[in-house]
Amino acid sequence: MRPAAAPIYGTMFYAAPHFHHCPIDGRVVALDLRTTRYFLVRGASGTALVQWQDGMRRQLADDAFDDLIAHGYVLREPTGNRDLAACDAISPTSRFETGPTCAKRADLAFLSWLLGSTRLRIATGSLARVLRPLQKRAGQMRVQDREELAKRMGRFVAARPAIPLSRSCLLDSVALYLFLRDSRVELVFGVSIEPFAAHCWLERDNFLLNDELDHVRHFTPILRYRA
DSSP, X not given: OOOOOOOOOOOOOEEOTTEEEEEETTEEEEEETTTTEEEEEOHHHHHHHHHHHTTOGXXXXXXXXXXXXXXXXXXXXXXXXOBSOOOOOOOOOEEOOOOOXXXXXXXXXXXXXXXXXXXXXXXXXXXXXXXXXXXXXXXXXXXXXXXXXXXXXXXXXXXXXXSOSOOOHHHHHHHHHHHHOBTTOEEEEEEETTXXXXXEEEEETTEEOSSOHHHHTTSEEEEEEOO
């Protein structure tokens, strides 16, 4: 009698471009950019993601992610060179400080357009659509020195109160990202559970740009976006 076939170990899996996840206290929270939906990955797939993150990849069976594969979240072929690893969970260590700056008339017009167009995309589309202008402007980004970055941050802070749109973390972080035009700035999305909450902010080189350190430390990063 022939022995049963052994399970296949060491299979490579990849994350779909719209799928992002992070482990929190032994559970896995995921984000689908296409639907702007956060959800818990339960059952065998959730356990497999934790094991994958813990370096136990060779111990996973070939069907470990069948449920996530069926939903199009996990792939067997690389797309965009995205490994299945969770988002880097390193927290910022310092807050980036800016001095007082006067807003320029051109800044008011540009920021008004940025906030208005971003708010419209948030209201009418998915998170993937909200991030699309960041991808399109990747060629306009460059590395700013700290002095220039501080000036642009100050101009944003000075101009923002003059724009009569309610503040929100997503609206203001996306607008500030586009206003800064710095290729090293990251747009970070974070989550917490019990109770569930989602938040976003900007970082550069472990410096927090537009929030307070004590606040963002309540959230585990699930997506770090850089054009």
